[in-house]
Amino acid sequence: MAVAIMFLLVVLIGVLLHTFMLTPLRSSTDRQLQLKSEYIYETLATAWVENYTKSYLKAAADNLVLTNPTVPGEYLRSAMENTLDYILPEGYAAEMTLRLYENENMTWELIYPNVGQPTSAEKQFIHSGTISVIRAEAEVENRTILVQATLTLFWGG
Amino acid sequence: MDKKGAAPTLAIFIIFILICAAAALATFQAGHQRQVFTIQQLMAVDVVRATSSTIEGELNQTLQSAIVAAMYEAGVHPENRDVENRVIQFLNERIALGWSYSNENIIVPLCDENSLVLEWLPDGSMRARAYLAAEVRHISGVVANGISLRVNVTPRFERLKKVAEIALDLARTSYYPNLENELNNNYACECLEILIEQNGGLTVTVKDTFAGKVVVT
Numbered sequence: 290m291a292v293a294i295m296f297l298l299v300v301l302i303g304v305l306l307h308t309f310m311l312t313p314l315r316s317s318t319d320r321q322l323q324l325k326s327e328y329i330y331e332t333l334a335t336a337w338v339e340n341y342t343k344s345y346l347k348a349a350a351d352n353l354v355l356t357n358p359t360v361p362g363e364y365l366r367s368a369m370e371n372t373l374d375y376i377l378p379e380g381y382a383a384e385m386t387l388r389l390y391e392n393e394n395m396t397w398e399l400i401y402p403n404v405g406q407p408t409s410a411e412k413q414f415i416h417s418g419t420i421s422v423i424r425a426e427a428e429v430e431n432r433t434i435l436v437q438a439t440l441t442l443f444w445g446g
Numbered sequence: 447m448d449k450k451g452a453a454p455t456l457a458i459f460i461i462f463i464l465i466c467a468a469a470a471l472a473t474f475q476a477g478h479q480r481q482v483f484t485i486q487q488l489m490a491v492d493v494v495r496a497t498s499s500t501i502e503g504e505l506n507q508t509l510q511s512a513i514v515a516a517m518y519e520a521g522v523h524p525e526n527r528d529v530e531n532r533v534i535q536f537l538n539e540r541i542a543l544g545w546s547y548s549n550e551n552i553i554v555p556l557c558d559e560n561s562l563v564l565e566w567l568p569d570g571s572m573r574a575r576a577y578l579a580a581e582v583r584h585i586s587g588v589v590a591n592g593i594s595l596r597v598n599v600t601p602r603f604e605r606l607k608k609v610a611e612i613a614l615d616l617a618r619t620s621y622y623p624n625l626e627n628e629l630n631n632n633y634a635c636e637c638l639e640i641l642i643e644q645n646g647g648l649t650v651t652v653k654d655t656f657a658g659k660v661v662v663t
Contacts, residue, residue, distance in 0.1 A: 303470060334504075418503070419500075419545065421508045421540050423508065425515035426518070433508075
């Protein structure tokens with residue numbers, strides 16, 4: 290009888306432990322952070338830099354491609370940092386990288402807060418997209434300028 | 447008496463334990479698999495939705511950029527003032543380059559005059575609307591369909607063209623000593639700046655100072 294009761298207790302405790310298992314919870318947290326990285330990317334892709342009718346990512350692409358961009362580089366960095374400060378989850382940092390397809394050495398990068406590059410050991414939530422600029426008076430093959438934009442969300446400590 | 451019944455009772459309990467443990471294990475595994483599958487499907491839904499939204503956002507900006515570039519080209523090439531076909535061509539050139547995302551197959555059809563509606567507004571600016579039957583398919587089978595584009599472009603191309611033609615006609619046929627100043631005074635309220643130059647031929651440049659760097663000659 291005592292063995293039977295002990296066994297039933299073991300089964301009940303097993304069920305309870307399984308119910309409170311943290312794996313699904315961790316997955317849900319990861320999903321929330323992945324959604325957050327997408328949300329931050331979309332915010333930067335659609336929200337305009339104050340006083341300019343250009344989105345943050347379009348302005349950053351202009352800074353990468355054009356000799357005389359509409360939004361000055363330093364002002365853009367400051368404005369983007371202010372926005373990221375507002376929308377980043379607490380304790381997390383974001384790295385925004387723009388890279389020209391034609392020339393991978395041409396990059397524009399911003400890490401906020403400035404905690405350095407994320408290490409491979411850290412869990413990273415990445416969302417990437419493309420920004421295209423149509424060049425007037427250009428040959429067909431050079432008309433579309435493509436810029437790869439990648440946002441990496443990681444734990445900044 | 448008790449000792450005699452102990453061995454069969456223990457055997458029955460052991461069998462009972464094994465059966466219950468196996469049932470519990472199977473239930474736990476099935477539950478866990480269901481949870482993992484649900485999370486995977488939700489992640490796939492998030493991914494295709496985010497990709498679709500990113501492409502939509504990019505194409506909206508591309509369309510805006512294409513309209514401004516088409517207006518500029520139409521302005522500096524008086525022999526071909528067709529803005530609409532240029533916009534379709536420029537946008538299609540971007541679509542033809544395609545998109546590459548891991549674990550996703552993306553199909554965006556080229557646009558034409560049926561899927562892309564370009565409307566000239568009364569102030570000479572343009573509004574564009576489009577629905578592209580795009581498909582973003584995740585390897586798990588989740589699909590996002592359709593991309594909608596909606597863009598309003600501020601440069602008042604048709605108005606600039608009209609003013610440029612009026613200014614050119616006046617500069618050719620009439621004699622006004624301060625024609626440029628007169629025109630600038632007349633159109634200042636529309637935020638238009640007019641420049642008349644005699645460099646071998648007559649060149650009229652109209653700038654939309656309200657909207658940005660758009661020039662018609």
